[in-house]
Amino acid sequence: MEDPMYSLQDVIRCDLCESPVPPKHCDICHIHLCEACVGEHVSDQSKDHYIVPFKLRGITPKCTKHSTEVCTQLCTTCNIPLCPICVASSEHKQHKKRDILTLFETKRKLMQKDLQDLDNSIYPKYQEAATNIPVQRADVNQRFQKLTTALDKQGEALHTEIDSIIQGMKSDIDDMDAQHIAAIDQQEVAINHTITEITQAILDLKRLLERIQDKLNISDVCLVSEYTSRTEEFRNLPAQFQVTLPTFTPQEINIDQIHQQIGSLSKLAITFLLDEPRILTDIKTEYRGLLSVSCLSDSELWTCGVDSILRLYNLQGEILSSVQTKSGHVPWDISVTRSGDLVYIDPRDRSINLVRGTQIQTLITLRGWRPRYLCSTSSGDLLVTMTSDDEKQTKVVRYSGSTEKQSIQWDNQGNPLYSFGQYNYIKYLSENRNLDICVADYGAGAVVVVSAAGKLRFRYTGPPSTPRKSFHPRGITTDSRANILTSDYDNHHIHIIDQDGQFLRYIHNCGLQAPWGLCVDSRDNLFVAEIKTSKVKKLQYYK
Numbered sequence: 001m002e003d004p005m006y007s008l009q010d011v012i013r014c015d016l017c018e019s020p021v022p023p024k025h026c027d028i029c030h031i032h033l034c035e036a037c038v039g040e041h042v043s044d045q046s047k048d049h050y051i052v053p054f055k056l057r058g059i060t061p062k063c064t065k066h067s068t069e070v071c072t073q074l075c076t077t078c079n080i081p082l083c084p085i086c087v088a089s090s091e092h093k094q095h096k097k098r099d100i101l102t103l104f105e106t107k108r109k110l111m112q113k114d115l116q117d118l119d120n121s122i123y124p125k126y127q128e129a130a131t132n133i134p135v136q137r138a139d140v141n142q143r144f145q146k147l148t149t150a151l152d153k154q155g156e157a158l159h160t161e162i163d164s165i166i167q168g169m170k171s172d173i174d175d176m177d178a179q180h181i182a183a184i185d186q187q188e189v190a191i192n193h194t195i196t197e198i199t200q201a202i203l204d205l206k207r208l209l210e211r212i213q214d215k216l217n218i219s220d221v222c223l224v225s226e227y228t229s230r231t232e233e234f235r236n237l238p239a240q241f242q243v244t245l246p247t248f249t250p251q252e253i254n255i256d257q258i259h260q261q262i263g264s265l266s267k268l269a270i271t272f273l274l275d276e277p278r279i280l281t282d283i284k285t286e287y288r289g290l291l292s293v294s295c296l297s298d299s300e301l302w303t304c305g306v307d308s309i310l311r312l313y314n315l316q317g318e319i320l321s322s323v324q325t326k327s328g329h330v331p332w333d334i335s336v337t338r339s340g341d342l343v344y345i346d347p348r349d350r351s352i353n354l355v356r357g358t359q360i361q362t363l364i365t366l367r368g369w370r371p372r373y374l375c376s377t378s379s380g381d382l383l384v385t386m387t388s389d390d391e392k393q394t395k396v397v398r399y400s401g402s403t404e405k406q407s408i409q410w411d412n413q414g415n416p417l418y419s420f421g422q423y424n425y426i427k428y429l430s431e432n433r434n435l436d437i438c439v440a441d442y443g444a445g446a447v448v449v450v451s452a453a454g455k456l457r458f459r460y461t462g463p464p465s466t467p468r469k470s471f472h473p474r475g476i477t478t479d480s481r482a483n484i485l486t487s488d489y490d491n492h493h494i495h496i497i498d499q500d501g502q503f504l505r506y507i508h509n510c511g512l513q514a515p516w517g518l519c520v521d522s523r524d525n526l527f528v529a530e531i532k533t534s535k536v537k538k539l540q541y542y543k
Helices: 035-042 083-090 100-214 219-224 231-235 255-262
Strands: 022-024 031-033 049-055 073-075 080-082 095-098 273-284 290-299 300-305 310-316 319-322 333-336 341-346 351-356 360-365 369-376 382-390 394-400 403-408 427-431 437-441 445-452 456-460 472-477 484-488 492-497 503-507 515-520 527-528 535-541
Touching: 022 035, 031 035, 073 100, 080 083, 080 319, 095 100, 095 403, 100 219, 100 255, 100 515, 273 492, 273 503, 290 333, 290 535, 300 333, 300 527, 310 527, 341 535, 369 427, 382 427, 437 472, 437 484, 445 484, 445 535, 472 527, 484 515
Parallel strands: 290 515, 333 369, 427 472, 472 515
Antiparallel strands: 022 031, 022 049, 073 080, 073 095, 273 535, 290 300, 300 310, 310 319, 333 341, 341 351, 351 360, 369 382, 382 394, 394 403, 427 437, 437 445, 445 456, 472 484, 484 492, 492 503, 515 527, 527 535
């Protein structure tokens, strides 16, 4: 509907000078005023005035207690309008009060800002999150189906082994049964043969005795003389065999052993990233610029920075130990090994060095390449990023002790995995829980993740809404959930992405300044090395 103030048929004018479309209104006197007449109107001090924008005329209500007064203030304690008499009363003397117009304008601007934030930023995020729910649900179903399939496969393997063992034992029973029957058959043959001979001997004796009873002749005497008794021969039965019959003694079924044979199933752990991560500890170090931090334990941290001293701090900021580099040069990066030793990089003399106590042992010295950053792996290997002397190549090399085991440099199309060039040597790296190798490639403006075999899995270049050129990661680490955390030095926050490269959220709004090196402890507390302040900050980002 058209505002009557601007209607051609009935133009509203200043009540003092008749100027059209007056921008002001006295909400007590109920007259319209142009800018020029406002001063003249309020100069009349015989009564109160309350000048408001024309569109806000009527903003001052009549006082419910004093009918002749209008309310120009609001008691924010009671949330009720107040006239001058109410303001002066003892009832609201100790209460906070605001000018109605000022409060209205402040709230109106806040509402406009809230509407803009809700409409343009917050609501789209929730819409995106709602859209991702079916994807997450499908992903959950897929992951748990994989677990079920793996368990079925293990069950089938165990059943196969058990069936094979049982079948083998049954085969042994059949063999023993056949051996026993064969022994019985052999005895039967021997007994039947002897029975035949005994039967014949009985017949022969009967015939001979019958002949010699009637009358004797010389031939009968000879037959009797030749007779040999076989009674003793037949008295003993053929050799009897003894059989120790096999038995089966079933073992008591041990459920714990069966579980061990099947394997273990870890518990489901549901954790939430904090909306506002908390700084738990703030440690001031002695460096002119802090580069890296690595956890020796949950309460002890090795550090290196822009001097030649490696320092071990506790959470109270006390130095527990310090070691000077072997060459006297600045170490670029450090890592604590699985056995608790410290390893550091010295690009100036191309060496990788192991610190034990106060002793330093050079593990590797490179030729034609310069080591830049390193990390210790779960298997005890070392992963090292390095650049060629001509700065035209970059690669990741895996070492077992001082022996090179693997070199990662090219993708499947023969293209370089990592950036190279004079100022593109910053490439912190970390091994994830799934054994992926994660490199924060400053020059490429990306986190480059490859599998343990060196095959490219993904490149993370920041959330979709982030301009590509604004993301240049420095430090990188991974946590127990296989999430990847990388420091965004230019924007003073940390990116958290999952093991498949999906952006989860930022760590920011907690006072971070120029974050550089990163590490996590066994409880997933994050330690951030700030290069400019030379502070180590311990953050909690899970709840």
